[in-house]
Amino acid sequence: MASLQDDHDAVVERFQPTSGRATGWMAVVLATLVVVAGVVYVDDGFPLWVTALGLLIGILAWATMIRPALWATHEHLVMRNLAETVHIRLAAVEEMAVRQVLAVRAADRRFVSTVVGRTWRKALTSRHRPGGLADDAALAPTEGMHYADFVENRLYELVDKARSRAGLRAGSREQLALPDAVRREPAWLPIGLLAGAALFLVVSLLL
Structure with a gap:
C-alpha cells in the first residue's frame, strides 16, 4: 500500500517558471x-x-x-502558491488554459498558478482548447515550441490519461462527483x- 502511494505521489513532470x-x-x-x-x-x-x-x-x-512552483504526479496537479499548496486530481480537471497565468477549473472552483504564463500579446492569439488532445496530433509538443504551449499540451495529455484510467468523460456527473478532487494545504x-x-x-x- 505504501509503495502504491509513493508511485502516485512521484513527480512525473516539473514545470519551469516562464517569468518572474x-x-x-x-x-x-x-x-x-x-x-x-x-x-x-x-x-x-x-x-x-x-x-x-x-x-x-x-x-x-x-x-x-521565487517560491511558487508547479508539478504533476501520476494523480495530481500540484500548485505551490504564496499562501497554500493545492493538489488537484488530474481526472477532476474540468477546464484548463494557459493565458497570462495558468487557470484550472476543478470541483466547480477556479485555481490559478503564476508559474507558467504567456505574454499579453501571446495570450490573445493562443487558442483555448476545452477538450483533450487525443485526436489532435498537430498540437503535440515539438522542438522549438513555445514553452507555455508545451506546458498546456503536456497538462492536457496528463489529464486525458488520468480520465481514461478512471473511465471518466469530461464534464460528466461522475467526474464532478469525484471524491477528494482538491486538497489545499496552508503554507x-x-x-x-x-x-x-x-x-x-x-x-x-x-x-
Whole structure:
C-alpha cells in the first residue's frame, strides 16, 4: 500500500517558471543589502523602519516570485502558491488554459498558478482548447515550441490519461462527483514570515 502511494505521489513532470524569477532574485538581493546595512549601521542612526521594510519586501518577493512552483504526479496537479499548496486530481480537471497565468477549473472552483504564463500579446492569439488532445496530433509538443504551449499540451495529455484510467468523460456527473478532487494545504512558513515582518515594520514605525 505504501509503495502504491509513493508511485502516485512521484513527480512525473516539473514545470519551469516562464517569468518572474530574475526579478524576484534581484528584489531579494536588494532587500538583503538593505537589511544588512540596517544591522551594521544600527548604531549610526540607520532608520529601523527601513530595515523592517527591506525585510518585508524581501520576504514578499521570495514568496510571490521565487517560491511558487508547479508539478504533476501520476494523480495530481500540484500548485505551490504564496499562501497554500493545492493538489488537484488530474481526472477532476474540468477546464484548463494557459493565458497570462495558468487557470484550472476543478470541483466547480477556479485555481490559478503564476508559474507558467504567456505574454499579453501571446495570450490573445493562443487558442483555448476545452477538450483533450487525443485526436489532435498537430498540437503535440515539438522542438522549438513555445514553452507555455508545451506546458498546456503536456497538462492536457496528463489529464486525458488520468480520465481514461478512471473511465471518466469530461464534464460528466461522475467526474464532478469525484471524491477528494482538491486538497489545499496552508503554507505556514511564508504566512508566518510575512506576518512577522509586517509586525516588525509596524513596531518600528511606532518607536
